[in-house]
Amino acid sequence: MKRILLVDDHSIVRQGMKYVIKSIIAQAEIFNADDVKSAIELIKTSAVDFIFLDISFPDQNISTTTVELMKHILPNAKITIFSAMDEEIYASRFIKAGADGFINKLSSDEELFFALDYFFKNGRYISENIKSKIIDDYLNKKTSSQISLLSDKELEVSQFIIKGYSTSSIAKTMNLKKSTISTYKKRIYEKLEISNIAELFEIFSII
Template sequence: MMKKRVLLVDDHKIVRSGLRTLIELEDDMAVAGEAASGLEAIQLVRKNDYDVVVLDISMPDKNGVDTLRDLQRIRPELPVLILSGFAQEQYALNLIRSGCRGYLSKDADPDEIIKALRVILAGRRYLSLELADLLASELTHPSDKRLHETLSEREFQVFFKLASGKSPTEIADELFLSVKTVSTYRARVLEKMNLKTNADLTYYAIKNELIS
């Protein structure tokens, strides 16, 4: 039986090592590559075939939000499991909308990580109990959404970059948009979140632990 090929993407070697040890205990999957950054992950995916990617959010040079977007563009059929130090309620809903097949925090039980990988490799989404509750709450009480959860996928990307200190010109280059379009998205984000300045966006992101 051919083992499923897993690509690990995390800037901490000790995290990759722990995941490798966990995955290599399984008979049906193996770690076929490791990347310490989003850019490195993109390069590997362009050159090699993988069956699933395990992706962190907080990384140097290209964060997981942008890396997920690029992976969707380059290999839309390649499933991605987000394994992050951020709690599920902070990012999960936005990233599920952006195309990831599952989201777990790094303190998840090892058995759940393996279960999530198998579910995703079988072509389905993996929803933890916590994430299923979040989605159910969104359906039954949509007015209870936190402000950033009301944003569309593209609006969330622009919000995240503005909150991280990127200029409209930098964002336009990274997202292949015009500066005018970025400014339009910025205006929508500020209106939806009832905020006035980029500094307000940064404060919101820090307060809600979306950036550190």
């Protein structure tokens, strides 16, 4: 019997995933966690075979260290990112950190079924679009390569900025000093060669 953990703060998403998974593996035992902390505690005591992890939660964007920690606890577990966050920005980053796949929440029902079925059978899955994107970026050094220059913390700060968070709000959410957030913002602007938030929006919108 396959044991599967769904980590997502939306119960309706978990229920939808459960329905699709059961249509592929009828006898699957499915566990639920609505945040990463609960998920970590669960896998410390209950081994699972597959983990589906969202990377965007209220007041928190999950970094690649979460995947690394989960892999440390359960080395044999297969982890796929299941998120509406832009796969062209995040897929290769998380896969390099140890994730075994990336499935976009915005996929059609047919695409989702195919992706899940492939993942369960092969233990890995990335879309053809992302395979092509990774090769294209490598060969042509396109804009997404700029994003890859950002550290996990810098990328997280960027996402909060795009969501409209102030420096103070970001500092409080990430439990860091305002001066630290300001330093991250400076590094982001330098690495992306931009000078204002409007340009930051533009960089992320054209990926």
